[in-house]
Amino acid sequence: MVAIAAQLTAEAYPKVQRNQDFKVLNDEDLKYFHSFLNDDEIIEANGDDLVTYNQDWMNKYRGQSNLVLLPKSTEKVSKIMKYCNEQKLAVVPQGGNTDLVGASVPVFDEIILSLRQMNKVRDFDPVSGAFKCDAGVVMKDAHQFLRDNDHIFPLDLPSRNACQVGGVVSTNAGGLNLLRYGSLHGNVLGLEVVLPNGEIISNIDALRKDNTGYDLKQLFIGAEGTIGVITGVSILAAPKPKALNNTFIGLESFDIVQDLFVKAKKELSEILSAFEFMDNGSIKCTIEYLKDEPFLLKKEHPFYVLIETSGSNQDHDQEKLSAFIKSALEEKLISESHMAANIDEYNKIWTWRKSVPPACNSYGGMYKYDMSLKLKDLYSVSDAVTKRLNAAGLIGDAPKPIVASVGYGHVGDGNIHLNIAVREFTKEIEGLLEPFVYEYIQSKKGSISAEHGIGFHKHGHLHYSRSEIEIRFMKEIKKHYDPNAILNPYKYV
Template sequence: MNSVKRCCIMNRTVLQTILVRQFQTSTRRLVELTSVRYPNVKRGQYGIVQNSDIATFERLLPGRVLTDSLEGYNTDWLKTCRGASQVVLRPKSTEEVSGILKYCNEKKLAVVPQGGNTGLVGGSVPVFDEIVISTQLMNKIISLDEISGTLVCQAGCVLASIEDYLSNYKLTIPIDLGAKGSCHIGGNVATNAGGVRLLRYGSLHGNVLGLEAVLADGEVMDCLSTLRKDNTGYDLKQLFIGSEGTLGIITAVSLNCPQKPQTVSVAFLGCQSFQTVLDVFKESRHRLGEVLSAFEFMDSQSMTLVKENLKLASPIEDFPYYVLIETSGSNGSHDEEKLNDFLEHVMGSGLVEDGTVATELTKIQHIWSMRERLAEGLLHDGYCYKYDVSLPLSSFYGLVEAMRERLGAMVTRVVGYGHVGDGNLHLNLTSPEYSTEVMDKIEPFLYDWVAERKGSISAEHGLGFKKREFIYHSKSKSAVVLMKQIKKTFDPNMILNPYKVLPDF
């Protein structure tokens, strides 16, 4: 008798005991269950999947109901959160998602939407035994208007695949992430992902023209407009951008896609202080203007990580700080002249002591890989305590220094890098394995530090499961009360991605 059948004759207490034992003892390589690591979180009064439920799902999704080998769906990319879901559903259409949610809402079965499962705050995996609704098979391009640059696609389209498709029409997608080979556009929208070119193209709040979402009761909300201007009533799509699957499941999106740059150049520079990094940023905005598409920084520990864990070589000598600047445009000679004038100025004034410029694709890719593969390299250390925050640039690197002083030898390393162009710091601390002592030393100190400087505890990764209890560090009580009212209105039975984004009701 399989695990799903056993669920039919068990109450919730017995079910939890069985699930914990099953997932803890099946293999040593498994991550500790989220429900064990965070014992204060209690399972809600949701239904337990029965044989009759499985049969219904099989009728709705013939051949696309998974009940075995679900570790990949239960464990997040960082391998820091793990649920105990026994069922994964893989719809292909909006109508199928509607049927699933209508049934689950009636039975009060909790669900968690999941795209590429590249999230970093535990938002895309179950906390207990929620049903996983995967958008993997919802991967069709619906339409493209080449003149306006408007793309409509299903939520399960992989970001890199969209980028490749648009490239054939000399267009590009206004978001670029290190995880673009795996992440889904629906998940990007649901988490309001930022990426390395927000400086150039802005956030998804400005680039999503419309979306389609299925509400908790199965109702389809069709706001899939392709218009640049539509000033009729409330802009409902904005509620779903960044809602992390708690208000509805995004099934399709329409995007504004700019022209693909004809020429791209990358400069990799060394700086002696973080203030110098800020001075270089100021000069880049002034002298590069419209061709500036990205301004990233890495500290010396980031470079050490790249060398030790990824075996990548730096193209320049060792420095305390590094700057990666990308320019892109439509006129190669014009763009190259602007970049050369900029470099001549920052090096002549002593802001930059060494640097290199890449215009060939392989060299550009190598430089970008040092920045984009940092998240991968951190996992080689063991466990990664990962934070992304927004801070005023005057306080930006101070958080890294404060955490190094506070943690000392308790951690393997403290690494700081990120998007100076939009004030987004990625702070990462590593240790051989998860340590409650280390975590208690980090939180809530880190969030208090950010709040005191009027920053945000989440710049682009969302709140998910890990940060939900700290939302008050960035939002007022009245704002959170209103968010809870919105959640209750959209999802009265609270079945959509429970235990995420908002504190307990």
């Protein structure tokens, strides 16, 4: 059960109208679903509260679906889709419902197709590292299974306890170790997908290398369930690293953050597995949030960087990282650093990075943006936004509405997260932020969505990052795969 009830999306966004081509669910439809689904595969709204399925975890969007289907097999997903397509019943595929852009909940009365009961590991080949599972396997379970088999899932997210493998692939999630293990477009070996018309298209048995025709699976990676429902995933697991080290560093400018990144790529090279940065404001909020926790460094700095290495030999890795820090201090690139001496300290250092989002959220709420930019421009968007909000006199102690506007993220991937921590949401702040942020990103040829996706939040905003012809192509793809437009409507392209 979600504690806070979000406003109905239909009421919060009255301009978005229900597509009248879609049929309204009736008793006959329910009868059909009951004809091949067991009782534990159907949840109806009569009596049951569907709010955990209808509402996103930011409590920002809330749909009004009266039906959740939780089939336990691909064949059943296929039967559901075939029927919905014929009947023009709209459908939202749902994984762990942890997305940040309103992609996985209905907008109106769409049927929710939850994958959470398809949660079996199908196969693991320790020789090749190919891991095959149902879409609904929770990421932490995939991690655990692979860890028990001396491997790791090639991706990690803060939402690992709830997000599902199929959802991760559907949203092309990035996460903390993309720098080391690469993107899902390289790691996903094969997919099993149910198309809107119920057909099952599968290359889940695919091998590491396969050049027999167009790579059909690629379009489904990051499609947010708009052209097919991913029911199975085959992904390349990496050998479990034997050594993990990290260090927390204070730096004086974003230019130096970049110089340090170049140096790290050169000197730590194959063992560099994360290079995360946080600005002073991020850490100030986090110090308040983690109030009982002593801060890692002695002094305050304009910027902080967390460097993680992972490799196969603890002595070698520690030697490399120590030599790197020593020479960075000598070159006066960095002012201060704290290196983990053991696994507890390693986890503690990560806590400072991972606590930035909840710290920003702890004052009441936050406006949240997720962008890619060239590294030289990466922090400038945060600077520009802070300046703009400051000029309007909105940042400061209460009763000013904004606590802080901060930037942090994955330097290694050119990905910045911008959090505007607020005491309350106001139309004035929103008006200052949008479209300003998007226009700024557009002017720098950046991406308005680095890893969070499009969903309902950024639907209609693609033109800030994509050309007219690209958007036309996307619309053609959508139309080609889903001619009745029943899959995850009112979102994406």
